Amino acid sequence: MKARLPLPDVVVGKDLKEIFRQGYGRVLFPRKVAASSGEALRRLREFYGALPDGDGHNISGITYLRRLLWIKTAARHHLAAFSIVAPHTHWDKVRPIVISSDGNRYSSSARDLDPHKTYFPVSFVFSDEGPLPYEWADDSVSVDSAALKTCFAIIKKVNRAIHSQNLPLGISLNFRFKELMEERILPTIEYSDPGRPDSAAAAILPMHAFLTEYGGGDHVQVGWHAYHDAAYQLTAKETNAVRLIRESLKSLPETQKMALVWFLKSRELKASLDVADFGKSTN
Amino acid sequence: MKVQDAVCQEREFSEILQLLKEIEPASIGKITSVLARDGSLGDHGAVQLCGPAKHNF
Numbered sequence: 571m572k573a574r575l576p577l578p579d580v581v582v583g584k585d586l587k588e589i590f591r592q593g594y595g596r597v598l599f600p601r602k603v604a605a606s607s608g609e610a611l612r613r614l615r616e617f618y619g620a621l622p623d624g625d626g627h628n629i630s631g632i633t634y635l636r637r638l639l640w641i642k643t644a645a646r647h648h649l650a651a652f653s654i655v656a657p658h659t660h661w662d663k664v665r666p667i668v669i670s671s672d673g674n675r676y677s678s679s680a681r682d683l684d685p686h687k688t689y690f691p692v693s694f695v696f697s698d699e700g701p702l703p704y705e706w707a708d709d710s711v712s713v714d715s716a717a718l719k720t721c722f723a724i725i726k727k728v729n730r731a732i733h734s735q736n737l738p739l740g741i742s743l744n745f746r747f748k749e750l751m752e753e754r755i756l757p758t759i760e761y762s763d764p765g766r767p768d769s770a771a772a773a774i775l776p777m778h779a780f781l782t783e784y785g786g787g788d789h790v791q792v793g794w795h796a797y798h799d800a801a802y803q804l805t806a807k808e809t810n811a812v813r814l815i816r817e818s819l820k821s822l823p824e825t826q827k828m829a830l831v832w833f834l835k836s837r838e839l840k841a842s843l844d845v846a847d848f849g850k851s852t853n
Numbered sequence: 854m855k856v857q858d859a860v861c862q863e864r865e866f867s868e869i870l871q872l873l874k875e876i877e878p879a880s881i882g883k884i885t886s887v888l889a890r891d892g893s894l895g896d897h898g899a900v901q902l903c904g905p906a907k908h909n910f
Binding site: 744746758759761807814823 | 862865866869870872873876878879880881882883884885886887888889890891892893894895896897898899900901902903904905
């Protein structure tokens with residue numbers, strides 16, 4: 571029997587439970603969603619011949635997805651709602667992965683559902699049948715419903731354009747510690763306390779909280795921002811400058827890199843102070 | 854590092870520095886916005902990470 575597929579939409583627990591009971595896990599795992607982040611990254615390396623850099627610009631699929639997202643959105647801030655991801659799980663394959671919030675942090679695990687509560691999908695892979703959700707959030711995670719609806723519509727459009735390519739990439743909603751469409755830059759980590767059993771929930775933390783709590787610890791990158799350079803409305807000269815600076819910052823030694831970053835930031839500060847002074851003089 | 858490589862890096866550094874000096878003040882904010890999201894300016898950028906290693910492989 572062909573498994574019923576969940577829609578990119580809010581779903582009631584009992585329905586989602588039934589979808590998994592009918593074998594949805596077999597549709598997702600392991601073909602679409604890898605059994606670990608290491609396996610998901612291995613698929614990326616095999617497909618593209620390289621692992622993504624921190625900014626993802628060296629991977630054509632990430633750049634292509636960014637371009638598609640930009641084409642399918644109406645405004646730049648919509649891009650803040652998405653991350654491009656290496657789709658993977660850490661848990662069993664017969665129950666949905668659900669993210670909850672206690673107000674300060676999120677937790678993520680495969681778990682039994684409350685049949686009466688609602689869940690909304692937050693991570694997707696692409697398929698001929700439409701975008702396939704593989705992670706959900708429960709009602710403790712607060713998002714703007716209109717923004718959520720817009721995101722689902724964009725993901726459906728992107729899926730239509732990209733599903734036939736079978737890319738080893740997915741897309742996630744970026745709601746972590748911010749409004750969906752808020753353009754704040756906030757690195758986050760999903761981290762399992764090494765002392766706890768493998769089946770225990772992982773915490774999702776802002777990077778600064780992770781560094782304070784765990785003092786670092788080994789990790790890999792599994793999500794990249796969704797902004798194509800075109801979204802910044804750069805001139806040709808600015809685009810060229812961005813590309814040259816970006817590449818130089820990757821290849822130069824740390825001391826020279828730090829000097830360039832310092833110089834760039836001081837010029838930015840000076841430019842903003844000049845604007846402030848100009849504002850005063852014209853008032 | 855070979856002397857030749859060091860000379861190339863020094864030249865690249867000087868060229869980029871010159872480029873930064875020539876960027877219009879109105880463009881600086883846009884350029885740093887792009888690079889900050891990338892994580893090119895020393896911070897992490899808008900990334901998602903996952904750990905620890907035993908969870909990853």
